Amino acid sequence: MGIALFLGFFCLLLLGVPIAIAIAVPTFLVIWGAGLGTPVISPNFFAGIAKFPLLAIPLFILAGFILERCGISLRIIRFANILVGRRRGGLAIVAIGVCVFFGGVSGSGPADSAAIGAILIPAMFAQGYSRGYSAALIAAAGSTAIIVPPSIALIIYGAITNTSVPALFAAGAIPGFLAGMSLLVPAIWIARKRGYGSQKESEEHIGVWNSFKEALWGLLAPVIILGGLYGGIFTPTEAAVVAVFYSLFLGFVIYRSLSLKEAYQILVDASEASAIVMLIVAFAGLFSWAGSTVGVLDSLAGLLMGVSNSEWVVLLLINILIFVGGMLIDAISIFYIFLPIFLPIMDYYGWDPVWFGVVMTLNLAIGQFTPPVAVNLYVTTQLANIRLEETFKAVWPMVLAMLVALVIVIAFPVLSLFVPEFFGLI
């Protein structure tokens, strides 16, 4: 019965059934078929969503949408461009920097890639970068959004494992930065080799100082969000709502770039985007409940640990599993489906849950831009108007570079644990 649960899910997924539906259909059938009692479905569905920590998700999504559309990304890109954009491969450096930075206000990889890619891909193309390279780079750099705090994936991880979300957010900072920096190596190397990036003056002569002043309000956003969280002033939900009102203030008062009509559209899009996430949360929660009740999760955990006595082999196996899973589906479904299998293993070896959460999330970030499926590449290739295959040559070195960053984060837990320990969050 348990195997049917997993098999049914993967078959439906491969057929292109929406992820939430592909999770729910086998779950309902197994609950019914195994006689677990269909009356549990509706209350479980309700309770899976109605959780206080999850309230931060729609608010962070809303804040990200407002910041994206009130013209902040444009001003930050302009500022970064004036600082480093005028050298060979300069725009590539700008793209990575801005994506990592924007990950500090948005918590979703595809959203980050879409926000930055919409502006930077045409600009990169105009400076002679190939479309495949630009799409690959933005997809890779945008993937850091789920590890750079705030992160929707880490909120979900915290809710499932009962780990402090502020501690997870603090732990993601250095690994997220490291993941972004690791991309610099292949990005600059390819850009130099292919001679990307003209060295002509940029057309905007507004100067470093003016562009800094323009970008300053935007640059402050992550400082407020993360500063408030690390300092223990705000809970994640509070930080999210403060971010919402801060970005509204920027859009309506400082930049005057938002209209009421646009604000309405942002609300519509944000409520829809939150619902897509929350529906997966609710059904995936039922899935893992059904899986653990019929006992398939325990036997899978036993199977994993039975492969080898070595902690490192098991860890490697887990990472390969997450990596392959991350190529196919979103981080949230992965957490609900795989975490119940991994938790007993984590307990057995005494792994730190904060460190393990960061490792899993960073690994999932890489899966987001690894061909052939890759949600982020899907977004950026649409923006660049090319086929997925055209990015392959440029994207593999980037996958490799971030895998190196992952190995470093696994090998040195202090990289994840230093910041939360410094702020006394764990």
Add this chain to the structure above:
Amino acid sequence: MSTFRWITEHLEEVLGASLLAVMACLAFANVVTRYVFHYPLAFTEELEVNALVWLTMFGTSSAFRRRRHLSMLFFQDKLSEKVRLYLHYGIALLSIGLFVSLGFLGYLQLIDERFLEITSESLDLPQWIYTSCIPIGCAMIVYRIIEATVRDMKGGR
């Protein structure tokens, strides 16, 4: 287009957007009262958490109308036009079956809660008011799936 038609076409968008705006304002009011007046509005928590379920139902419905749900289309894109069309009908049927059962089970839960007169934890409201979002939301979702599929049948070929 008349206003009435616009509203019926965008009903759950209007409801979802307003609800999210209200949730954000409540959460913000909570921050302000906690830090400025040192008086947290604890009761807002119950409203917000339950509003999240309503929001999910409204948003899911409009996401079906606009075909925004996440799916993995890598293999589907390799199929022929015709097979893909049938696959779409199959997926629509599957989704309808799913939300009809969820809505029905939610309705049974609602009946139970009315019968047992269960009330909510902090505001003491009848719990079935919150639960009603499941049957109502599912009905909306099923309607939107049928609508989108009919649109496909007319324009898809």
